[in-house]
Structures are given as structure tokens and as C-alpha cells.
Amino acid sequence: MESVKTKKIFETAEDFLPINGTDYIELYVGNAKQAAHYYKSAFGFQSVAYCGLETGNKEKVSYVLEQGKIRLVLTSPLVKDGLINDHINLHGDGVKVIALWVDDATKAWEEATKRGAKSYFSPKKDKDENGFVITSGIHTYGDTVHIFVERYHYNGPFLPGYKSWNEEYNPPGVGLKYVDHMVGNVEWGEMNTWCEFYAKVMGFTQLVSFDDKDISTEYTALMSKVMSNGNGRIKFPINEPADGKKRSQIEEYINFYNGAGVQHIAVATENIIETVSALRRRGVEFLHVPDNYYDNVLERVGEIDEDLKPLRDLNILIDRDDEGYLLQIFTKPVVSRPTMFFEIIQRKGAQSFGKGNFKALFEAIEREQEQRGTL
Missing domain, CATH: 3.10.180.10 (2,3-Dihydroxybiphenyl 1,2-Dioxygenase, domain 1)
Structure with missing residues (x-):
């Protein structure tokens, strides 16, 4: 190479x-x-x-x-x-x-x-x-x-x-292209320490910061900062818990993982409708957001290239920033403990991470936590 x-x-x-x-x-x-x-x-x-x-x-x-x-x-x-x-x-x-x-x-x-x-x-x-x-x-x-x-x-x-490793069994791909970003969950008060690590030790820059006002629901909250290298090919959002009425997904992760670690791997596609349809057919389970999320989503994000119906049917989320918009969806945990999962993302110009979807996403995660008895 x-x-x-x-x-x-x-x-x-x-x-x-x-x-x-x-x-x-x-x-x-x-x-x-x-x-x-x-x-x-x-x-x-x-x-x-x-x-x-x-x-x-x-x-x-x-x-x-x-x-x-x-x-x-x-x-x-x-x-x-x-x-x-x-x-x-x-x-x-x-x-x-x-x-x-x-x-x-x-x-x-x-x-x-x-x-x-x-x-x-x-x-x-x-x-x-x-x-x-x-x-x-x-x-x-x-x-x-x-x-x-x-x-x-x-x-x-x-x-x-x-x-x-040559094996006859190789099902066709689903259109996944590259790693878009990888999210780390760290313990209380550790976010700034690790953001400083990526800045001072590895020369990364901070792209964006979210506090507990940006990422919160009635019950839980977290804080996050996104670190990136210069060419933008390596992006590491770093999350830490924030005070809330109940136990957040970050606390749940840390409790079951027994410490800090990689929460999710975001992988990019050029056609999220085809990719997610294929994944669902193969048994991959995704988080479910309420159907009323789609009632006014286009008023919030403006015009998009895709028809809304397949996005609604597949539960794909939409968000916009100054550069364009993005489409994203999150799997349920892919391992036995409620820890690691995947995000499927398609960027149509947007460089952000779906801030407008945080509330709907976190409420969906809280419903899963409630079923697990860990909220």
C-alpha cells in the first residue's frame, strides 16, 4: 500500500x-x-x-x-x-x-x-x-x-x-463504505481530560461541543465533545454522563462495561434506505422512534432528496446543519451486554452529528433501558 x-x-x-x-x-x-x-x-x-x-x-x-x-x-x-x-x-x-x-x-x-x-x-x-x-x-x-x-x-x-481466509460463504455487502466516526464513553468528569489528550498528544482539534442542555430528556442527560484530526478522517466524539433524574445510557454502558470504552461505531453508506432495508432483512435490530417524529421533521430540516415514506417506514432520522443534511439510524446493542452498537449514517453535505435528533434518539434508548430495568 x-x-x-x-x-x-x-x-x-x-x-x-x-x-x-x-x-x-x-x-x-x-x-x-x-x-x-x-x-x-x-x-x-x-x-x-x-x-x-x-x-x-x-x-x-x-x-x-x-x-x-x-x-x-x-x-x-x-x-x-x-x-x-x-x-x-x-x-x-x-x-x-x-x-x-x-x-x-x-x-x-x-x-x-x-x-x-x-x-x-x-x-x-x-x-x-x-x-x-x-x-x-x-x-x-x-x-x-x-x-x-x-x-x-x-x-x-x-x-x-x-x-x-477463503470461504465459499460470503453474503453480499449491504453498501457500507467507511468508518465515519467512533464514539467513546468515559466516566464522570473525564470528558475534558480525554479531549485534552487528543488535542495535546495527537494534535486533534475540537469540532463541536454538546452540553446537558443539548443532549437531555425529561429523565437523562449527557455531555459530549467531538475531536478530529486535520483531514477529518478520524473523528472521536467523547461522551460523559450528566446529572439527570434517572440513569443515563452512558451510566448504563459504564456499569456493564466496567469502565470507559467504545460505545458505537458509525459506518457510512451512500444509500441508507437500501442499506438499512438489507440489514433489517438480515435480522439487524434498530432503535424505534415514535411515528410522530415524522409529523414535522421536514419543517425542521427543510427539503430533502428522499421521499419521507421509506425513511418513516425504516425509522431513519434526519437532521440539517449549515453544510447540508444527514440521515442516520442506530442499531440496538450487537453484543450481550447493553454496551456496543452501530450507527448507519449517510451524509448529504452535513458535517455534524445529528443534534436535532438527540431528544428522539435518547427517548428511544430510554425505552430500551426501561425494558432492561436499567433506567
């Missing part, structure tokens, strides 16, 4: 370590084989690479899946004790690694650690017959880590140590 020069669109980002995009997202899961089947069958990901006993790895097994530019790695332990086991026992299935594609993994690690990042591992070079990859890593909120991946001297299926 060749080095890529990307255009800086947010001038206030200092970009100490230029990032080309999301390289992969690794989830530690209880049963990687079955999880891989779920993401293929339900979300339309395709088999790419594998490591495990057959490749000489006696500690863990990993399945690598792709759709568009989205790459998921699903990893389970092969032994009874160890760090992966500890992560699953504490958090349940969840994101361990947000890997970032960089031109220089050594310089990225040096820049981050000298500005205060805690090292996860120092730069290392792995090679096989397909070339070599240099990686390094730092810690971020909770047990989540960032791994910097320098791969333009490598042309294998994923990383050294993996082999191509």
Missing part, C-alpha cells in the same frame, strides 16, 4: 502525527468464529484473513473481515488465562484496538509518547513473504488502545502472521 497525502480541512488541528484513516478495529469476543459468521450474515462483511492454530498461533484466533474500507478483526483466546480473557471477563465483547493507518509508525509513537501518551508497545517490524509492516501502540481511555500501522511495504491479506 502506497503512502497517501491527504488534504488538511481543519486548520486548527496541529497534526503532530498525520493519519491517513482507520486501518482496522479489533474486538475481543468470546467466540470469534461465531462472531465472524454474524458480521458476515447480518452486516455483509467479507472473509479476508485468519490467524490461529493453522498459522502457528497457539494463544489466540483472529478472523479479519472487510466491507468497503471498513476492516474488522475478531479475536478470541485459545488458552484459559491471559489478557484477552481478562478483557472479555471484565468488559464482555468489545473494542480493544482502534488501529490508525500512518505513513511512519515509529515517528507517530515517538510524537505521541513524548507528549504524554502511555506506550502500549514500542515500534516493531513484522515481516513475511509479502513484505513488512511496522506497528506501534499507545493507551487511550479505559482499556482501549491505538495501534499505528505503517503498511506501504506490505501486500499480504492483512498483517504478517495471517493467511488468506
Whole structure:
């Protein structure tokens, strides 16, 4: 993979370590084989690479899946004790690694650690017959880590140590293109700490801030700030709980995840109606907003290209900012605990995150919390 020069669109980002995009997202899961089947069958990901006993790895097994530019790695332990086991026992299935594609993994690690990042591992070079990859890593909120991946001297299926995973069963994709953003939930009073981390350690800039007046219902509230790198390819909203009459979704997440972690992965599509229709047919469950949400939505957002009826039928939300509008919908949790979920988003010019939908969305989440007895 060749080095890529990307255009800086947010001038206030200092970009100490230029990032080309999301390289992969690794989830530690209880049963990687079955999880891989779920993401293929339900979300339309395709088999790419594998490591495990057959490749000489006696500690863990990993399945690598792709759709568009989205790459998921699903990893389970092969032994009874160890760090992966500890992560699953504490958090349940969840994101361990947000890997970032960089031109220089050594310089990225040096820049981050000298500005205060805690090292996860120092730069290392792995090679096989397909070339070599240099990686390094730092810690971020909770047990989540960032791994910097320098791969333009490598042309294998994923990383050294993996082999191509060729399987006949590969359901067609559903139109998912790339990771739009990834949301982290952190504990009370920690939002500004981690926003400062992304600004000072990684050179990100703050795009937007939401307080408990922006994101609240009668019962619950939260606060959020969105951090982005200079080219806008990496966006990390950071949420923390705020005081409310009842327990917010952020508190529920932290209670069940036992700490800070990735709340949801937002993936982009160019046709949300087709994508969500396909996902629903495959059994993916989405949050339901009241039908009266659509009674005056066009008065709020103005003219859109799509007919309202299919959006209403599919429960897709609409919002507008100064740049355009967006369409979005949120799955129910895709793991056993009420923690991680996905957002499907289509941007028609809008650069924002659906502020106008927050109240309807949070009320929908509260209804789910009430059924779980965690509100």
C-alpha cells in the first residue's frame, strides 16, 4: 500500500502525527468464529484473513473481515488465562484496538509518547513473504488502545502472521463504505481530560461541543465533545454522563462495561434506505422512534432528496446543519451486554452529528433501558 497525502480541512488541528484513516478495529469476543459468521450474515462483511492454530498461533484466533474500507478483526483466546480473557471477563465483547493507518509508525509513537501518551508497545517490524509492516501502540481511555500501522511495504491479506481466509460463504455487502466516526464513553468528569489528550498528544482539534442542555430528556442527560484530526478522517466524539433524574445510557454502558470504552461505531453508506432495508432483512435490530417524529421533521430540516415514506417506514432520522443534511439510524446493542452498537449514517453535505435528533434518539434508548430495568 502506497503512502497517501491527504488534504488538511481543519486548520486548527496541529497534526503532530498525520493519519491517513482507520486501518482496522479489533474486538475481543468470546467466540470469534461465531462472531465472524454474524458480521458476515447480518452486516455483509467479507472473509479476508485468519490467524490461529493453522498459522502457528497457539494463544489466540483472529478472523479479519472487510466491507468497503471498513476492516474488522475478531479475536478470541485459545488458552484459559491471559489478557484477552481478562478483557472479555471484565468488559464482555468489545473494542480493544482502534488501529490508525500512518505513513511512519515509529515517528507517530515517538510524537505521541513524548507528549504524554502511555506506550502500549514500542515500534516493531513484522515481516513475511509479502513484505513488512511496522506497528506501534499507545493507551487511550479505559482499556482501549491505538495501534499505528505503517503498511506501504506490505501486500499480504492483512498483517504478517495471517493467511488468506477463503470461504465459499460470503453474503453480499449491504453498501457500507467507511468508518465515519467512533464514539467513546468515559466516566464522570473525564470528558475534558480525554479531549485534552487528543488535542495535546495527537494534535486533534475540537469540532463541536454538546452540553446537558443539548443532549437531555425529561429523565437523562449527557455531555459530549467531538475531536478530529486535520483531514477529518478520524473523528472521536467523547461522551460523559450528566446529572439527570434517572440513569443515563452512558451510566448504563459504564456499569456493564466496567469502565470507559467504545460505545458505537458509525459506518457510512451512500444509500441508507437500501442499506438499512438489507440489514433489517438480515435480522439487524434498530432503535424505534415514535411515528410522530415524522409529523414535522421536514419543517425542521427543510427539503430533502428522499421521499419521507421509506425513511418513516425504516425509522431513519434526519437532521440539517449549515453544510447540508444527514440521515442516520442506530442499531440496538450487537453484543450481550447493553454496551456496543452501530450507527448507519449517510451524509448529504452535513458535517455534524445529528443534534436535532438527540431528544428522539435518547427517548428511544430510554425505552430500551426501561425494558432492561436499567433506567
